[in-house]
Amino acid sequence: MxxxxxxxxxxxxxxxxxxxxxxxxxxxxxxxxxxxxQRPRAMVISCCDSRVHVTAIFGADQGEFFIHRNIANLVPPYEPDGNQHGTSAAIEYAVTALKVAHIVIVGHSNCGGVKGCLDMCSGHAPELEEKTSFVGRWMDLLRPGYERIKDIEGETERARALEKQAILVSLDNLMTFPYVEEAVKSGKLSLHGLWNDIGDGGLEQFMPETGTFQAV
Known part of the structure; x- marks a missing residue:
């Protein structure tokens, strides 16, 4: 090269x-x-955003987290179709080879990928609708989340709601992986959804009992 x-x-x-x-x-x-x-206890799936520094947030040392980052911290559904799936490969390795005890999805405020999805789904980003847009086709994963929040009033409120939907969509998609489902049901693996407010350093976790995010 x-x-x-x-x-x-x-x-x-x-x-x-x-x-x-x-x-x-x-x-x-x-x-x-x-x-x-390496013997990491947890896999962290977070956004590529340079402002999100999960090892710093948790004070983690080398070897503690198996980390995968992508646009908007999304997990695709289980689709062994012969195409290349970087995120799916990382999940497979973490669960079947490393035997991690936790998978943590970390979303965040002011996410550019989520903003792109919001713009695309509302018809304001035609460039992301192009078949040649890798970002647009990746953000298609979040369309179900958009459908759930599209009627929320206020641009800021819709964006924040969609950021949290990105976490929930990913948690749902994780359970479509057979080895994830098996490990969760056997009690060997737990799934967690977190949202980080970059500006104030806040951290919220999804509580399935209430269906809401609450401060950690």
């Missing part, structure tokens, strides 16, 4: 800073991770 370039200087500088401090102070832990492999 002749077009690849060396890292920008600021990233090189940050790497050397990390190597001289954090890594140097925890060499034994890193060596153990390398030699013994």
């Amino acid at each position: 002749k077009l690849a370039k060396p890292l920008p200087a600021y990233l090189v500088q940050r790497f050397h800073g990390w190597k001289a401090t954090t890594f140097s102070e925890n060499k034994a832990w890193y060596r153990r991770l390398a030699d013994e492999g």
